[in-house]
């Protein structure tokens with residue numbers, strides 16, 4: 001029985017992927033084999049000995065200590081694209097909210113009613129203070145053309161916007177999905193200097209943290225509108241507050257509000273609703289649970305952020321799954337242990353991702369614990385699992 005701990009509310013559709021006869025799933029299991037998580041902060045989370053994988057039902061993994069996971073041989077999965085449509089739709093909403101003062105106007109209508117005014121009469125007199133520009137004909141910059149950015153860029157062309165997209169690591173899949181109407185910007189300056197609206201869709205990493213700051217805002221046009229449905233740390237709050245105060249930035253829509261940024265004028269806060277639709281919660285949960293199940297039961301890895309994709313058909317009766325450093329000589333040592341102990345290799349795959357590698361070996365006989373322990377003792381080996389078919 002595999003023990004799976006949930007650190008957030010996970011859609012029941014995802015939990016149903018984990019058959020109750022083989023998986024015990026709850027928020028309070030101990031010494032768990034796997035963790036299902038959304039945005040819970042895991043940086044201080046102590047790993048139990050049994051922990052083998054963490055599945056993030058969502059895209060961003062900055063709440064997970066990836067380096068610590070890799071060193072402990074813990075596979076981290078996410079669910080690329082599974083919530084992209086939900087975020088794209090909220091991005092369209094955010095573009096409109098940043099332009100047409102629906103939030104301010106709506107609050108004003110309620111204030112009028114609260115003050116005893118005849119709302120029907122006052123709206124016609126008061127509405128001019130809430131005028132805002134149309135999106136059509138304006139220039140939109142999309143920073144990050146991944147699962148979400150591509151969809152936002154494409155739909156914005158249908159709203160009549162001229163769209164520039166920037167992504168120095170554009171994948172082939174993303175390029176193939178991108179509308180031919182979207183112009184590729186070769187640098188961020190092009191986006192900053194020309195766009196009336198800028199929307200950010202990059203992961204928060206040490207490279208991207210604070211990328212919207214005094215310097216980048218300085219390059220932007222006056223009255224620019226900035227949408228951040230990606231992560232709060234991508235924007236320097238102090239610099240954004242200054243830019244809102246002087247009117248350089250006309251509106252800042254953020255899905256990651258905090259007490260400081262709320263003090264700024266023309267900040268439109270959203271309580272992290274990007275992926276909060278039943279459809280995307282279900283998509284993410286199902287994908288996360290399927291990937292976790294396939295890893296725990298078969299050792300297959302798909303959509304991991306710290307280890308390579310490796311899916312191997314079973315061809316023996318036992319399978320050794322070895323997570324190790326991506327350094328020379330380790331595979332030879334693994335096969336050396338097996339041949340010394342008379343174990344015949346039926347099939348073997350090795351894949352690497354940056355500093356880490358994964359080797360799956362199918363063998364035709366039962367492998368003893370002592371053989372697995374010999375492999376565990378090899379310098380550079382981080383985790384060995386022994387699965388039987």
Ligand SMILES: NC(=O)c1ccc[n+]([C@@H]2O[C@H](COP(=O)([O-])OP(=O)(O)OC[C@H]3O[C@@H](n4cnc5c(N)ncnc54)[C@H](O)[C@@H]3O)[C@@H](O)[C@H]2O)c1
Pocket residue numbers: 058059060061080081083084087143144145146147148149166167168169170171174201202203204207208229230231255272273274275276
């Ligand atoms: N608000 C929400 O609820 C919500 C939902 C989903 C995702 N997100 C956030 O949005 C981010 C993007 O999600 P996604 O599904 O599109 O991820 P993705 O991995 O498909 O796309 C990210 C893209 O950013 C690009 N990129 C990385 N660094 C860059 C840089 N310095 N400049 C320009 N491009 C860069 C990558 O090449 C990639 O194409 C996630 O990492 C997450 O933080 C938020």
Ligand SMILES: O=C(O)[C@H](O)COP(=O)(O)O
Pocket residue numbers: 038039057058059060061083272274275276
């Ligand atoms: O990175 C993501 O997928 C989003 O920020 C969604 O987060 P959530 O699962 O907590 O809604």
